[in-house]
Amino acid sequence: IAGITQAPTSQILAAGRRMTLRCTQDMRHNAMYWYRQDLGLGLRLIHYSNTAGTTGKGEVPDGYSVSRANTDDFPLTLASAVPSQTSVYFCASSGWTGGRYGYTFGSGTRLTVV
Amino acid sequence: LAKTTQPISMDSYEGQEVNITCSHNNIATNDYITWYQQFPSQGPRFIIQGYKTKVTNEVASLFIPADRKSSTLSLPRVSLSDTAVYYCLVGDEGSGTYKYIFGTGTRLKVLA
Numbered sequence: 001i002a003g004i005t006q007a008p009t010s011q012i013l014a015a016g017r018r019m020t021l022r023c024t025q026d027m028r029h030n031a032m033y034w035y036r037q038d039l040g041l042g043l044r045l046i047h048y049s050n051t052a053g054t055t056g057k058g059e060v061p062d063g064y065s066v067s068r069a070n071t072d073d074f075p076l077t078l079a080s081a082v083p084s085q086t087s088v089y090f091c092a093s094s095g096w097t098g099g100r101y102g103y104t105f106g107s108g109t110r111l112t113v114v
Numbered sequence: 115l116a117k118t119t120q121p122i123s124m125d126s127y128e129g130q131e132v133n134i135t136c137s138h139n140n141i142a143t144n145d146y147i148t149w150y151q152q153f154p155s156q157g158p159r160f161i162i163q164g165y166k167t168k169v170t171n172e173v174a175s176l177f178i179p180a181d182r183k184s185s186t187l188s189l190p191r192v193s194l195s196d197t198a199v200y201y202c203l204v205g206d207e208g209s210g211t212y213k214y215i216f217g218t219g220t221r222l223k224v225l226a
Contacts (some may be wrong), residue, residue: 004157035216042201042218043158059215090157102148105157 003027004106006091012112013081021076021089021109029095029104032074033058034066036087037108043090049074081113118202123221132189134220136202139183147178147185150201152219158201162187189222197224 007022025032030051035043035058045058049068063085065077074093078085091106119137126132138147146165150158162169164176164185175188189196201219 042199043216045215088155092157100160100163101146102160102163103150103158105159108155108157110155 004091004093004104006089006106006109008109009107010110010112012114013078015082015113016080019078019081019111021078021091021111023074023076023091023106024072025074025091025093025104026072027093027095027097027104028071029093029097030071031094032068033092033094033103034064034074034076035090035092036060036085037090038087046076046089081111083113085111086113087111117215118204118217120200120202120217120220122218123223125223125225126192127225128193129191132192132196132222132224134187134189134200134202134222135184136187137184138202138204141182141204145204147176147182148203148205149174149176149185149187150203150216152199152201158216161200192222192224194224194226196222198222 005024013019033048034046037043044060046060046064047058047066049055052068052071055066055068068074089109092103094103146163148163149161151161152158162171162174162176164178166178169176177186199219199221201216
């Protein structure tokens with residue numbers, strides 16, 4: 001089934017550790033995104049990529065970095081995790097799917113920084 | 115980027131029609147209006163999209179007035195499983211450069 005695959009599904013991470021959240025899509029969408037969603041709140045854009053080889057900053061980019069070496073993969077790295085980065089992280093892509101243009105989201109990665 | 119405003123929360127009873135209105139006063143000519151639904155612990159999923167007038171699919175209807183400064187998502191005969199957060203988004207999705215700002219959405223609670 002075409003879509004977004006995120007890994008891991010959940011993780012408990014010690015503060016100060018480095019962590020990479022993985023995101024892969026099989027829809028050949030050009031644009032990809034990373035959002036974080038804190039408990040009971042809306043989604044906030046961290047970083048985005050309009051096409052392979054380019055990235056941009058969203059609303060809350062500090063403490064995060066991304067890369068887009070190819071169309072399918074868009075990893076998110078926390079260089080030195082802090083407790084305030086405890087959140088659910090969603091990867092998404094946008095493009096034509098099923099006859100309409102819009103977002104497709106992954107199932108999320110639940111990250112707890114202790 | 116077009117900013118959207120929608121109610122923070124709504125309650126309804128099973129079997130009722132629910133209408134959620136979104137304001138987007140600075141919508142641009144090329145912008146489409148898209149609604150997403152998010153259940154707890156899941157990513158948002160597409161519900162419906164439109165540019166003007168009325169759009170209907172198997173899940174919902176979307177009403178857009180002529181000035182396009184607002185839109186209304188209509189959910190017919192809601193059930194408990196429609197309890198979710200609904201997001202209204204506006205943007206030129208085909209431009210390839212658009213990045214969505216989701217906001218807080220409308221939290222719909224359907225009561226038995």
